[in-house]
Amino acid sequence: MEFEQLRSDKRAQIVLGLLTGIVFGFLLQKGGVTAYGVIIGQLLLTDFTVVQVMLTAILVGMPGVYAMKAAGLVRLHYQTGSVGATVIGGLIFGAGFAILGYCPGTAPGALGSGSLDAAIGMIGIALGAGIFARLYPRLNRIVLTRGTFPAGTLPELLGVRPGIVVIAVGILIIGFLCLLAILGF
């Protein structure tokens, strides 16, 4: 692949990580999703900004990534989940999401906007990640591999070509965003 050299250049990647983060943080802040009230508003279903940002990102990101994959320019990076890892971890994350009111990406964005409570949240996230790392060997043995999902991706699960799922998911997202707009969000 043409980009192999850049991808394996550690120094260049550190700079790219910083630049990517700056653009990401700028966008998150402009989107308003670095505000505690907007995130909690989403979870209380009174403000749909978070879902609108996420779904539009998927709507734009998905065809681009799949087109580049078809052209042999990029590889996909996903994990095969399980009930023990994805569902249990996802529910613990969701509880933390509602209590903290920021997520691992929006917390530094909130801090950059002046919300100092996000810094405490970030310390908490690192502590939580550290606790998980300590428990990892035991959790991996007991729970993480329970109920492994039957497929890695939706196209594999459904047994149809990825292009068809990209189009179907795109249509569903547009439909859902239109519905939200009609409902006045």
Next chain:
Amino acid sequence: MTAWFMMATWSPYIVGAGIGILIWTTFLLSDRPLGCSTAYAKTAGMAESVISRRKSEAMPYYQKFTPTVDWQWMIVIGVLMGAFLSAYLSGTFTLLTVPPLFAAEFGTDSLFRSLVALLGGILMGMGARWAGGCTSGHGISGTLQLSLASWVAAICFFAAGILVAGLIYGFTFL
């Protein structure tokens, strides 16, 4: 153009589209999905290795996610800088220790808010590593790859988030 950068908020569709395009570049230039929670695991690993390098190097999780400053780690630093730039340019940068919505319900005690934020953060950090990603890694980068695990994770994030936020603030939509 400059007026645009100084606006306090952009349409969520513009922001979402921008993030989508940004993810094209992370796949193309860095061969990675855009995610944030790995950086926290790396930070925890750095803290562990300050305490005992030998012990942290023996921990299986830090063999999977090496505690080093790399692309992943710089993302979080960049987000902080980018958000500051955005808030500064639009004049919306405001120092606060208790968000207004929280203060209206639970008062302005910043120690109480700090404890709540710490507890929420700990749960979130555990959950993110448990599920293998966060709102960006699973919620955006994974779902747009049509990863089954990411769609399940995103649904679980919101299901538990809606339930717990409702328990805290009341189910206002009912």
